[in-house]
Amino acid sequence: MRVGEKLAELASSKTGKRKQKRSSSSEPPMPCRVVQRLFDTCMEVFADCGPGVVPSPENIHRLRSVLDNMKPADVGLSPRQPYFKTVESRGAPPTITYLHLYECPKFSIGIFCLPKSAVIPLHNHPGMTVFSKLLFGSMHIKSYDWIDSTESTDEMIKPSHLEGRNLKLAKLKADTVFTAPCETSILYPAAGGNMHCFTAVTACAVLDVLGPPYNDSEKRHCTYYNDFPCTTVLGDSASVPDEGEKYAWLEEREKKPNNFSVVGAKYKGPRIVER
Template identity: 30%
Template structure:
């Protein structure tokens, strides 16, 4: 007897098919349409909870110090010309359609993906190895402009008034490969910052629909002007002011080949 299709199909292929089923018909008004989207989205989250680095043929990477020590033990020191710095973050492209994109971000030890948004987009993020701290923010509707008091007013000099956003720091938590996915929607947890914790890390990422500046889905970066209190419970929301900024010069993203199973849609 031939094995059934579910046994032959790779995990990443199953995730891609479910993502297409979930996002090719965006949620619409109406109870039935909304229920269908939520059911499909729940199935996608369940698959993302199960996926592991081995399913994508990812090999967890060691920290820079361990790599350097191993190299020093195995090879003699040889002078070499100066090389340009490696990007702090790289991306493995898996697949992309008009409805969603899927890939893997790899962060070096100590690297961060700065606070940024996903205009009108859904997202699902699952750690493959290592640890990341994800800080999620929500915009406060109807509160895009305003003024800060005291010393922080100086931080606004030269900033465009319209670039200010009053927001809520909804959560800040550490995720590992054993954690459930981090999920964002167009109006909840849509702004987030991702920091590698205690070594290199990688996470699988689905965005729906993909970024497209020509269709109003460009990535914007932000800086927190008023920090939340350090000592606070994870679930306690804290109001903050965000200022839109250019892409930070210390952050850029390179690319590298994806080693896992091919996806066919």
């Protein structure tokens, strides 16, 4: 056998052994490690937390760092999947798909898949710390916090057509468009925009970590709101402020909005292993 052929045979044999060794390794592919790292971090971050209890700043940073580096492929998503296609239907809102990854009494992990123009209406997160990671696309986020009891709001007036309705004043926290890649948004039980609304500017996916999750039996249910512009009294006239702090009147809705269409689907990305 010629020397060149022998070397080629040896090289091929070594390559095959290397491939065999790699394939037999117990180490999971990178996407599996990313999702597992997210789960393991959540287990540690929320271990000593509960309703109204915010993780320490160090733990907030730890979890945010994991989420900031996550990509759609890490959870088996692509903008080309059917979840993100807008289906024409007479007057019906675009259907949002929810992919459930994990839930326990301490936290939950899930992904909302929104076609273009889909809306998750204004809603609250009672006693929760929430991390929202925009995996791809562009999304408009509008959020509010209830005002601090020490703030002076005597100059705020209700619109005349809303007199007699049960309205509560809230301060605008965010009203802007976020485009991936961007930092993970965090809201807290009483700050950071605890009540928010998502509108898909383009098809997009957002991964949510809630600590703790909603629980009706523990009176942590999701409440939806209508929001109305807030005016201030200036002399003998009223105006909507253009700069500085902005406010709105929020009204609790009795039911989930009719234009909110969401369905559950099986998560098909890398699985989570409970240790």
